Amino acid sequence: MLTAYTHFGKNHLHFDVLDSTNTFAQNLIAKSSPMDGTVISAGFQSQGRGQFDRKWLSNPGENLCFSIIVYPHFLQPNQQFYLSMCVATAIARALENEKVGNVKLKWPNDLYIGPLKTGGILIVNQLQGLKWASSVIGIGINVNQTSFDPALPNPTSLAIQTSNVLNLKHLLDNILFQIEQDYNQYLRSADFDHISSAYHKYLLGCEKKSLIPQAMTFGKGYSKV
Numbered sequence: 001m002l003t004a005y006t007h008f009g010k011n012h013l014h015f016d017v018l019d020s021t022n023t024f025a026q027n028l029i030a031k032s033s034p035m036d037g038t039v040i041s042a043g044f045q046s047q048g049r050g051q052f053d054r055k056w057l058s059n060p061g062e063n064l065c066f067s068i069i070v071y072p073h074f075l076q077p078n079q080q081f082y083l084s085m086c087v088a089t090a091i092a093r094a095l096e097n098e099k100v101g102n103v104k105l106k107w108p109n110d111l112y113i114g115p116l117k118t119g120g121i122l123i124v125n126q127l128q129g130l131k132w133a134s135s136v137i138g139i140g141i142n143v144n145q146t147s148f149d150p151a152l153p154n155p156t157s158l159a160i161q162t163s164n165v166l167n168l169k170h171l172l173d174n175i176l177f178q179i180e181q182d183y184n185q186y187l188r189s190a191d192f193d194h195i196s197s198a199y200h201k202y203l204l205g206c207e208k209k210s211l212i213p214q215a216m217t218f219g220k221g222y223s224k225v
Contacts, residue, residue, distance in 0.1 A: 008037035008068060008180040009173070017060075018042040021067040022124060022138040029126070029134050034069050039176065041066035045140075062145040063157070064119075064172055068137040068179070074188055075132055084109050084123055085199040086187045087137055087179055091121070092202045094178040098171060100158055104204040111141060112204055116156035118142045139175075143168060 011034065018024050021040045028034050044060035058065060072083060091111060092103045104112040111119035119141035126133045142148075142157035143166050149155075158166055186194050 009039045009176040011035050011038040014041045016043045019046050021065055022136050025067040025069050025136040026124060036071050038069040039066055058140060059145045063143045064141040064168060066139055070135050072132055072135055077127060077132055080125055082187060082192055082195050083135060086182050086195050088121055089198040089202060090179040090182040091175055094175040097174060100162060105202040106204045113156055113161045116154050118156050
């Protein structure tokens with residue numbers, strides 16, 4: 001199964017410490033032409049960021065902190081949220097494959113297990129003129145960390161929820177495989193109905209008929225180059 005999709009992560013740069021995998025990936029794009037599916041990972045991020053410029057706190061060597069460089073030229077700029085939904089649901093599927101139960105997504109792209117947060121996704125897109133040039137998909141997942149800053153409102157980790165210590169490399173490989181599979185199967189083929197339906201399946205509070213704001217089909221996160 002894992003041999004069917006092996007492009008994402010074929011070029012993988014890992015560092016013990018980085019300020020931010022997203023920042024490193026953006027700088028790499030600015031200076032060179034990294035191959036599609038290049039992965040930047042770090043054992044620890046000193047300046048990791050989540051949504052709305054919030055700091056992402058993570059213990060060294062216990063969690064997954066990585067970014068994926070992609071070039072979704074086949075998408076229109078106003079279709080950016082489909083990339084976000086596709087990545088989020090792929091990660092949810094990968095976690096379920098690891099026997100993690102009750103995986104949820106909190107709008108727009110936080111990863112939850114039940115009511116507790118275990119990760120997040122931050123995507124930075126670049127435009128070249130009116131065309132989509134590149135995207136950096138930043139992902140942080142609490143995996144083996146079991147103690148958290150008490151100021152955090154509702155953190156958890158996969159280890160807490162499963163009572164198991166997970167192999168970080170194995171988990172990363174399976175997440176990359178699932179993202180690549182869904183990216184190629186659904187996003188490239190513009191199967192937006194499937195992507196939206198899958199996203200709503202995992203959406204926290206969707207059973208209460210929560211609605212995704214129409215504006216989020218365009219949203220923010222673009223910079224022109």
